[in-house]
Every structure is written in structure tokens, then in C-alpha cells.
Amino acid sequence: MNSRKDPKLPVRPSGGVSRRGFVSGLGIGGGALGTGLLEKEAVAAPAPANLIGPGPAAITLTINGKPVNLKVEPRVTLLDALRNYIGMTGAKNVCDRGVCGACTVIMAGKTVYSCAVLAIDAQGKNIETIEGLAAGNSLHPISAAFVANDGQQCGYCTSGFVMAAKGFLDEHPNPTMDDVKHGLGGNLCRCGTYMGVRKAVIEAAANMKGAKNG
Amino acid sequence: MASAPDYSWPPMEKRKLIGKPIKRLDGPQKSTGRAKYASDLKPQGLLFAAYMGSPHAHARITKIDTSEAEKMPGVKAVHIINPEGTEIQWQGMEVAAAAAATEEAANDALRKIKVDYEVLPHFVQEADLKQAGARGKAAGERVTGDPDKAFQDAEAVSEGQYGIPVITHCCLETHGSVVQWQGDQVHVFPSTQYISGTAAGLAPNIKVPIANIQAHMDYIGGGFGSKFSPGKWAEVCAFLSQKAGGAPVRLFLDRKMDQLIAGNRPSAFATVKLGGKKDGTVTAWESNGWGTGGFAGGGSPPLPYVIDRIPNARQTFTGVSVNAGPNQAWRAPNNQQAAFLTCCALEDFAAKIGMDPAAVFDKNFAYAPDARVETYRYQLRKAADLAEWSKHWHPRGKGASGVVKRGLGLGFSAWAGAGQASQCRATIHVDGSVVVDIGTQDLGTGTRTVITQVAAETLGLPMGAIKLNIGDNSLPVSGASGGSSTVGGVCSSTRKAAMNALVKLFETVAPSLGAQPEDLEAVNGKIQVKDTPAKSLAWAAACKKIAAAGQISEMGENVQRSPGGLNTQGAAGVQIADVSVDTETGIVRVNRYVAVQDCGLVVNPWLAQSQVHGAVIMGLSTALLEERIMDARTGRMLNPDMEFYKLAGINDVGDIVVHLDIRPENDKRGIIGLGEPPAIAICAAVSNAVANAIGVRVPNVPVTADRVLAALEGRNA
Structure with a gap:
């Protein structure tokens, strides 16, 4: 039922032998021999020390x-x-x-x-x-701007938005409102906090720049 | 003896906290990621559960074999939810669940459960009523006046067909809970809109006394009407915990299951015919509607909406049973559908007679409830001003030339929103600290903040002086956060509890101030003789005098039938969408959206504005993007995700202009809830704006690009 664990990247430790590499390294094509045999061969062979998985x-x-x-x-x-x-x-x-x-x-x-x-x-x-993002009880300027502009309601999307804003502002310290609308397009909110988020990111940019200059 | 306390709200000019734009109190917790939701909890020894549903829309379970799953490493409990022989009526209907030491192992266990199904015929698409056959159940025809004669006599008749689909709640935190069942005690950490009702909702299903169930929640990641009951999943989670020897179990649906079974808004389709005069007065209404809320069929939206005193009307509605997940209340149940069908039909009537729809809406507001007629007219004028209606509106399809066409459209709403039954306890301690206990929850609406405002204002203290406890079923009982009833209920009970406690404090300190208790007031952190700051005691000094009693602890209650002027019901709203439609690509952009809303006394205009923003954004998302798409052949939902079930992003909504109608005459009415009213009219306003822009009606929402192009080409889509 759960489609979330869909590893897109093959496990291939550098310099080692991955399972896929190991199997293809046997030089056996899938055609003539049944895959059952292939699997048995693979399982029977001793695993190299640096192979990881499927266990922890x-x-x-x-x-x-x-x-x-x-x-x-x-x-x-x-x-x-x-x-x-x-x-x-x-x-x-x-x-x-x-x-x-x-x-x-x-x-x-x-x-x-x-x-x-x-x-x-x-x-x-x-x-x-x-x-x-922030030590102790102090608020990072982005978090503070989310509070000041009410860029949050239920709050479940907020952490993601704050981090996306951080990544965005690291690369675009002087954004226009249009930049913000495009730059934060990879995050969704269901309560409808976008008006506050837009203002928060603009305000955070100004405050962070002020802090740097000061 | 002091006379009965005066609970009424302080006059506008004297308020120090109520009515002020105070920031939400839990904002820092949320914006730092420190807020802990039930789905974040990881108590010692936590097991992770996975929840399995049927892949078929209609089937009978013929065999379930869990033996292999139970032997898997790390698996601590497997529970069959629906046994062999159960007839499955929708995809995702529960079959079994497993709990394991890791989430990965729990999911592996589900894959090892062998289930055989006898697949049965299904029916999943209700948009074409002709195909429903016996799956449709018609409610009786309702007739007012003489519609046949009225249509005969009408100077003009317009007719249209409109559709608003099933959509899902898509709460960001899916449905679920953490449950620990140890001995005869059950601890539940739900994601719920009703903490005070969690135990009573769960008890009969797990056969444990209500008294033995403790429920606690600090934060919830969205509900929107779909999280009133603990849900089947909480019950299953409890059984898994019991089977696993009392270990805590976390069971939250994955996104796919959440989309399939955890709630949706019923669809509504209708042909609507209006007859009337060329001056814009509607005299006759006829609607034949249908829709589905899942296997149980569908409820009938109240038609005609708001303008329900049209003298001649006939209507039918057919509820259609489909093999798809059950509906749940969805932020103003039935009202969005009713507003959409009514406002679109009214706008089409205006187009038919060549009148400005604003004038037609204004005229027909005469059919709204008496007490609201002038409110709607005032709001219409206000909204038209804010949207620059006279500048941007043009007769349907007669805008500027060019590929991108601009249009304006109207919608209206009504909602009750009376304060819920609510109890609150206010305690003043001898050291001056104050605790407010109330069994409510904050859905992100700002409930914590408004309660604290009311308590602090009543006691003449700053916000920071109040310690507030909510989110636990050991606290005084408050209602579910639904029906826009929370703010009125909790603010009223808090006002009464705090005032009752304050009166006790006045009685204690009056002798030392040489005054009668009724002559005292609490302002600026002092207890003083009214308007005589010279005769005063600082709050802390006053509280020292209650040492003998130890503390003052008083209850306050909001009773729905007699709110005592603190809260009331009946909120009206008028909204205008301003859109641009690209007639080559079919893409609709919202330029600006105006929402005018009355809501009585506004405790916190800052958070109220956020509520309206949120309602409008959610509505725009439903108007432009959202639809549950069912596959007729397989009976499956094609978009049980957030990839192809589209939600609006930050760049998909235009500018939103909110006007809260905070005139003194509204303030006098008391508090009215605001969660739902502004969420009602958006599909109507957007659809009308698109029709105004491109000259033809796009019959169904969401107004997607393909539907716009189809309407422009005269195709049916």
C-alpha cells in the first residue's frame, strides 16, 4: 500500500561491488537461463564485505x-x-x-x-x-518573519516552507515578490497561508540583509 | 452579596486586547518545527503500523491469510479489520493492519498478507445521471407556488447545467493517531477536531469505558471537517497496541489511503432553469440535481441558496451511490455546492436578459432572509467598489479584443456559526498566576490566541500572564471545532469563567480597598475602585489576599440556546473573482479576489483575515484544480496522491482583498464563527468570472484548461 519507498538510486558503494554489478559480473544473460537459477547463483555466492543491505x-x-x-x-x-x-x-x-x-x-x-x-x-x-536554524529560544529571521506575517495556520507545512525559504534566500538575497512566488512554488499548504508566506519571505530578506550590513 | 456579574463584552473603545491584531501565540512553535503533532510522537518502544485496503472497488473477501506476515522479523501484531465474507464497497476499504518495530517492516508485513477477492461489478462515475440506473435514489419533488404558470408568464427564461465534483480534504497531516492500550487504560494521541469527544467516540468500538480513555493533542495538521471522529484507524491502532502487549503504536494513513477513504466532499450536478422579468426579478426556479457522497448516496444541497423565497419553485435531487470512499463534512457542507448552482444560474439569467449581474443579484437579494437583505446589498456595493466592478465589468464575452480575456464574477454565502456548548475553568493562584483550562483544540485557526485574549482582557492582565491548557479530555468539555462554532463558544465560556473568578477576587479584596465588590474593576494589572486608580492594589498584592482559600477556581459555560449576547449566528458574505483567461491555452489566472464578510464581533482581526485568506485560497484551489478522478473500467481513483490531485501553490492564487465588515452594528451582535463562511462562494464567483471573460459558460468546475477550450469550441467537457 505504501509507494513511498521507491529508491531511485541504485546502491553502489564507490570502489565496491553492488548487487547489480555483482550479478551482471557473472557474465550470464537472462535469456537462456531462468531467472530462478540466476537468483540462486547470486544468493549462493559469498557476499563481499562492503555490500550493504538489505538489512540495516x-x-x-x-x-x-x-x-x-x-x-x-x-x-x-x-x-x-x-x-x-x-x-x-x-x-x-x-x-x-x-x-x-x-x-x-x-x-x-x-x-x-x-x-x-x-x-x-x-x-x-x-x-x-x-x-x-536557531539556537535556544531565539528565532531565526525567517521563522520570525513567518510569525510576524502569519505565514502559518495549522503549521504542518511551515517547517518545509521555512527551510525552502532559507534555501531560496541563500541563493536570492534580494528577491522581488514575483521571484518569491516562483521560488517557493515547490511547497504546498492546505490551510491557505500563501499571502502571509509571500510577505514573510520578503520581510526576512530585508531583515537578513540588514543584519549582515549591521 | 454582589449582583450577578455582567459578562457582556467591554465597549469597543475600552478594549485593550479583544479586537486587536495580536499575533498567534503558537506561531514560534510552528515556525521553528518544535510543535509536536500526533504523527511526530515517538514514545519509548513505539511500534509503527501500516494499514491495508482493498485494491478493488467492489468485491467480496473470500480468504485472508496473515500467517506469513505474523512470522516476519520485527512484526509485533497483525489485525484483520474486515474478515472473510466482507463485501468491499470501495477501493481502500479496510482489510488488515500490521504493527512492527520499524515502518519498513510494517509495510513489508502487509505485502505478505494474502487476500483473495471475488471481484464484483462496480459503479464509480456519477456525472452522467442516465448511467446511474438503480444506483440513483430520487428524493421527492418539492414544489412552491405555481412554477409551471410562472415559467409561462415569464418574460425571459434561462437554462443551464452545472457540476461541482467530489474533492478530498487533503489534510497535510493524514488521519491517524498514536494509541497505547495498557491493562484497562487506553492513552490516545489523535489528530482530531474534537478532543473532548475522542473517548466517547472510541469507547464503544474497543469496549473500554469512556472513563478509562485519556486523549491528548497539542497540534493538528489540518482537519477541515474530516477529523471529528477518532476514525476506524484509531480503533485498529488500539487493537494493534493490545495485541502487541501494550506497546504504543503509531498508525497514520499513507497519502493514498487518506485520499481513498478518509473523507471527501460530495459532488452536485444540476440543470437549473430560471424564469423572470426583464428588470432582473426572478419569479420561477426549477432544478433537477444529482450527486454522490459515496456508497451511501448523496445529500441534497439547499436550493435555491440564500434567495430561497423565490415564490415559484420546483426541485428534485437524486442521490447516487457509487463504489468510492465515504464523504465527511467539508468546510461548510452542502453550501459550496448550493452557492455554485444558484449563483451560476443567476448569472446566466442576467446574461440572458442582458443585465449587469450585480444589478440582478442586488434585486434578488430581496429573497434572502429579511434580516440579511440589506447586509447583502451593502456587501455587494462594498465588494463591487473593491473589485472596481464599474471599471472592469463588461457584458458577457464583450471585453477587450485579444487572446487573453478578463472577466469578473460574483458569488454569495450564508452560514450560521453560533457558539458551541463550551465549559471553561479559570483559576487564580495566590501568587497571581492564572490558569485557563478548556477542552478545546486549535486547528490553526487561532483558538489558543483568542481564548488568551479574552481571559487577559477580562482580568486586566497582559497576554503573557495567562497559562492556557487545551487539547486534553481531562479538561472542562468543549465542542468539536466544526460549524464555525468554536470561537463563539470558547470565548464566551472563557469570558464567564474569568469574570466569575474575578468577582470572587473582588469579594476578597474589597474590604482592604474600603469599597464594595461591585465597585471594583481589573485594569492594567491592578484591582482598583472604578475610575479611581489611586485606590488600587497591584494584581499580585490582591492575589495574596486569597491565601486562606488557597486559590480561586471558577467555571464558565456557554449554553447554545442562551448565549447572553456574547455570541450569535448568521454571517453573510459577498465575493468577486477577477480572472484572466487565455483563450488559446485555456489557462485561467486569478488576478484579484475580493471577499467581503460580516462576522459580528471580531476578537482578532489579524487572525480573522488569515481565516478568510485561507478559505479563499482553498476555494480557488477547488475552483481551478481539484477533482477526484475515478476510472470507470477499474473502479479505482486515478489520482489518490498530491501529484495528480492538484492543490494550488503559492503562485496559483492572485491577490486577495479581504474586507471584514466590522461596523458597530455588527460588533453589537456578538461573536460569529468565521472558518466556513468565506469558503463557500469561490467556485461560483470564479465560474461566473470565466463566463464573463470568454462569453460562454464552462459548466463544470474545476475550470481546467481543457474544459475552457471545450466550452469555447462548443464541445461538452
């Missing part, structure tokens, strides 16, 4: 600059790793498949839907989540 694998994620060790199956998405394994629940699972942006985080400086990234592929890259 130890991985290290860099989240908000800090290393986090965990064990997850290779099919686990970055979103599920954050929510179900690490306990960081700011990013939300809404659409199940990379449409709505509620799970937005910034990975290696790029805004991504964390439900469309495998946790194992997120290794070695700094992952910025909303939990890392």
Missing part, C-alpha cells in the same frame, strides 16, 4: 554540522531517518513522494525533498534541518 547498515549523517550515527536499511529515506530514527520531526511526511515540500531540508547547500533522498546517499553532506 551503519551510516553517519552530518546534521546541522554534527555527526549522527545510526543503523538503517538502505531503502530508508532521509526523511524517515530524521523522523523515525533520529527523532527530528520538524520535516513532515505529507505526500509520500516528492511533491509537497513539507519535508524540505538543505543538503550540501541545495534545497531537497528529504523524502526523495535515501539516507545512505545523504552521507558526507551537511544536512541543514529546521532544528538547526
